[in-house]
């Protein structure tokens with residue numbers, strides 16, 4: 208398991224702690240990929256940095272969710288944040304849409320963002336391709352979008368997703384933005400927009416935020432379907448809220464193969480995925496035991512899966528219990544987000560005021 212030992216406090220020139228900011232889009236519930244890839248890292252930073260974590264409900268709107276589902280997802284994720292160990296006293300925890308300054312600065316920042324660079328963003332191309340049902344990855348996607356008659360399917364919010372994300376980050380003048388590999392390009396755009404703003408207005412106003420380097424490769428949490436990473440849209444997830452029976456069932460049904468035929472054969476992707484999951488939750492001796500059993504062909508995947516389920520439950524069950532405790536405590540949750548919004552708005556309103564001033568929007 209990861210520990211906090213390697214996280215050293217870092218201060219800015221003014222003596223204050225460096226600012227960490229990250230967010231998770233509110234679609235559905237949080238899964239193990241979110242937990243190991245993001246949340247557990249957020250928790251590791253909370254003692255030594257000025258951390259601000261939010262629920263990106265405006266970003267969720269870009270894919271037009273059902274309103275009732277969006278609302279319940281925000282609440283679920285908030286409860287899951289706290290249950291996973293994010294302390295509302297140590298961090299600023301807020302909902303993106305509670306900070307109107309973000310929406311205003313998004314409008315202002317869009318004046319310095321090119322539609323070409325937005326259309327070339329990988330995440331946009333992928334989402335647009337999916338929405339329009341285009342299979343090939345031809346570079347003709349731009350033409351397809353412009354010519355497409357179904358205007359609602361690729362909306363302008365989806366295109367300007369990176370502007371909104373840059374504003375989330377820059378409005379806090381964040382130093383570090385712990386995100387997965389899939390968000391690196393957005394972070395790169397954030398730095399680019401910051402530089403462009405600075406150079407246009409001849410100022411050094413924005414710094415250039417970077418990912419948080421936890422040392423070592425960013426880990427990818429694989430799904431249970433034998434393919435790539437765990438993801439909501441892939442339907443291969445274990446959720447923090449899954450009950451014991453559901454979790455066991457999912458693990459027992461995970462894709463494997465026919466088993467090794469010869470000693471020391473290479474491990475196929477689906478089986479390697481199970482070992483990777485074990486690497487997150489099981490003791491090294493236990494993992495070695497199954498590695499050895501694979502190498503000498505005595506492995507039984509059923510046993511490996513039972514062990515994996517057992518070890519996963521040790522991590523998820525305490526979190527699940529806390530989620531259930533918190534989730535229906537509306538009074539507590541609304542207190543948390545109210546306090547979070549107040550604290551986040553202090554920072555956001557200061558930045559927005561200065562940005563307006565720099566851009567020439569000044570009182571008469």
Ligand code: TRP
Nearest residue numbers: 228229230231232263266372375
């Ligand atoms: N785009 C991020 C994701 O899908 C979520 C996000 C929105 C975010 N704004 C952010 C992450 C600002 C870090 C910082 O995972």
